[in-house]
Amino acid sequence: MHKIDMRDEESLLAHNRELAEEINKKLKERGIRSIDVMGAIGSGKTTILEKLSERLKGSYRIGALAGDLTTTIDADRIARHGAKTFQISTGKECHLDAHFISHAVDEVADEIDLLFIENVGNLICPADFPLGADQRMVVISVTEGPYMVKKHPYIFAEADVAVINKRDLAEAMEVSVEDLEADIKEISPDTRVVRMCARAGEGIDELIKALGL
Amino acid sequence: MHEMSVAQGIAQAVIKTAEREKAVKVAKINLEIGELTFLNPEQVIFWLAELLKDSVAEEAEIEHMEVRAKVRCEKCSYEGPLDVHEDPLFHRSLPVFTCPWCKKGSLTILEGRDCIVSSIEILTESDIPSRK
Ligand SMILES: Nc1nc2c(ncn2[C@@H]2O[C@H](COP(=O)(O)OP(=O)(O)O)[C@@H](O)[C@H]2O)c(=O)[nH]1
Ligand SMILES: [Mg+2]
Ligand SMILES: [Zn+2]
Numbered sequence: 001m002h003k004i005d006m007r008d009e010e011s012l013l014a015h016n017r018e019l020a021e022e023i024n025k026k027l028k029e030r031g032i033r034s035i036d037v038m039g040a041i042g043s044g045k046t047t048i049l050e051k052l053s054e055r056l057k058g059s060y061r062i063g064a065l066a067g068d069l070t071t072t073i074d075a076d077r078i079a080r081h082g083a084k085t086f087q088i089s090t091g092k093e094c095h096l097d098a099h100f101i102s103h104a105v106d107e108v109a110d111e112i113d114l115l116f117i118e119n120v121g122n123l124i125c126p127a128d129f130p131l132g133a134d135q136r137m138v139v140i141s142v143t144e145g146p147y148m149v150k151k152h153p154y155i156f157a158e159a160d161v162a163v164i165n166k167r168d169l170a171e172a173m174e175v176s177v178e179d180l181e182a183d184i185k186e187i188s189p190d191t192r193v194v195r196m197c198a199r200a201g202e203g204i205d206e207l208i209k210a211l212g213l
Numbered sequence: 214m215h216e217m218s219v220a221q222g223i224a225q226a227v228i229k230t231a232e233r234e235k236a237v238k239v240a241k242i243n244l245e246i247g248e249l250t251f252l253n254p255e256q257v258i259f260w261l262a263e264l265l266k267d268s269v270a271e272e273a274e275i276e277h278m279e280v281r282a283k284v285r286c287e288k289c290s291y292e293g294p295l296d297v298h299e300d301p302l303f304h305r306s307l308p309v310f311t312c313p314w315c316k317k318g319s320l321t322i323l324e325g326r327d328c329i330v331s332s333i334e335i336l337t338e339s340d341i342p343s344r345k
Binding site: 001002003004005006007009011012013014015097124127128129153154156157186187188189190 | 215218219221222223226227230234240249250251252309310311317318319320326327328329330331332333334335336337340
């Protein structure tokens with residue numbers, strides 16, 4: 001019997017992280033700022049990107065990559081607000097990985113200077129697959145209940161900005177926005193928290209500020 | 214979930230290494246799974262066994278070890294593992310993502326977010342009693 005050490009072989013996750021670093025470098029070299037948007041299905045990611053595109057289209061050439069699993073619904077919605085959109089079809093994959101982004105970036109790089117990536121709608125898998133964006137933003141909404149932060153601590157730990165959306169429904173849902181914010185701050189004191197009602201456009205200015213745009 | 218993607222990467226690496234080392238049989242695969250990955254070890258092992266069928270590693274025993282998280286606090290420069298909290302809500306223990314010393318600083322993850330093959334144990338031609 002022979003024991004063969006394989007520690008030096010590159011693992012899939014490590015490979016993805018390296019690729020993510022390359023993507024980040026490539027984006028920076030071309031002067032493109034990039035934001036990875038994560039959050040459960042229905043939390044309001046696309047709505048927020050629509051509002052951001054509308055508000056920022058005078059100042060940036062915006063691109064959006066929508067990681068919707070199979071449809072172009074999200075990409076189409078964002079495109080209506082003046083962003084150049086690129087659909088990435090992930091098929092059955094549960095996460096976007098850096099490979100998807102790498103190809104897309106080559107395609108769009110000359111046409112934009114701000115890139116949003118709408119990640120697929122789950123908070124578990126994307127945490128293992130960073131995409132190389134400058135900033136990570138997580139969107140949760142009060143309709144997902146009071147334990148969203150406690151159940152997914154790492155994603156908040158790594159988030160630069162966290163949005164608590166649908167605060168208009170907080171009372172009906174009997175979910176405390178203050179408690180959610182306190183949960184985030186406990187895990188990650190440096191994460192900037194923005195409370196929003198995205199559908200009405202409330203909190204967009206605060207979000208733009210939190211993202212430094 | 215993404216256990217299958219990860220298992221595919223592992224299966225490829227194991228087979229490639231076994232070929233390079235001229236293995237006639239892979240007897241054991243030793244995995245290390247980080248505490249901070251979102252991988253369910255049972256599912257990784259299930260997929261890996263599935264993907265190794267009809268290969269030189271078909272009969273390999275698959276063992277896994279959990280690698281504890283290691284973090285660094287940017288405020289007080291603590292370096293080490295995270296505290297673990299028994300959470301009645303989820304019936305399991307979860308690492309607490311707060312600095313164990315100062316409770317305040319932001320943490321950088323140093324270890325615990327990988328899933329690797331640490332080693333494989335193989336048999337080569339020379340290990341097999343020569344058939345006359
Ligand atoms: N009540 C309420 N509904 C919202 C708000 N933001 C988004 N929605 C609605 O929530 C649903 C899902 O939003 P969408 O942006 O598609 O979520 P995504 O899956 O995260 O991209 C849509 O019907 C939105 O109109 C909000 O602030 N308040
Ligand atoms: Mg969407
Ligand atoms: Zn500390």
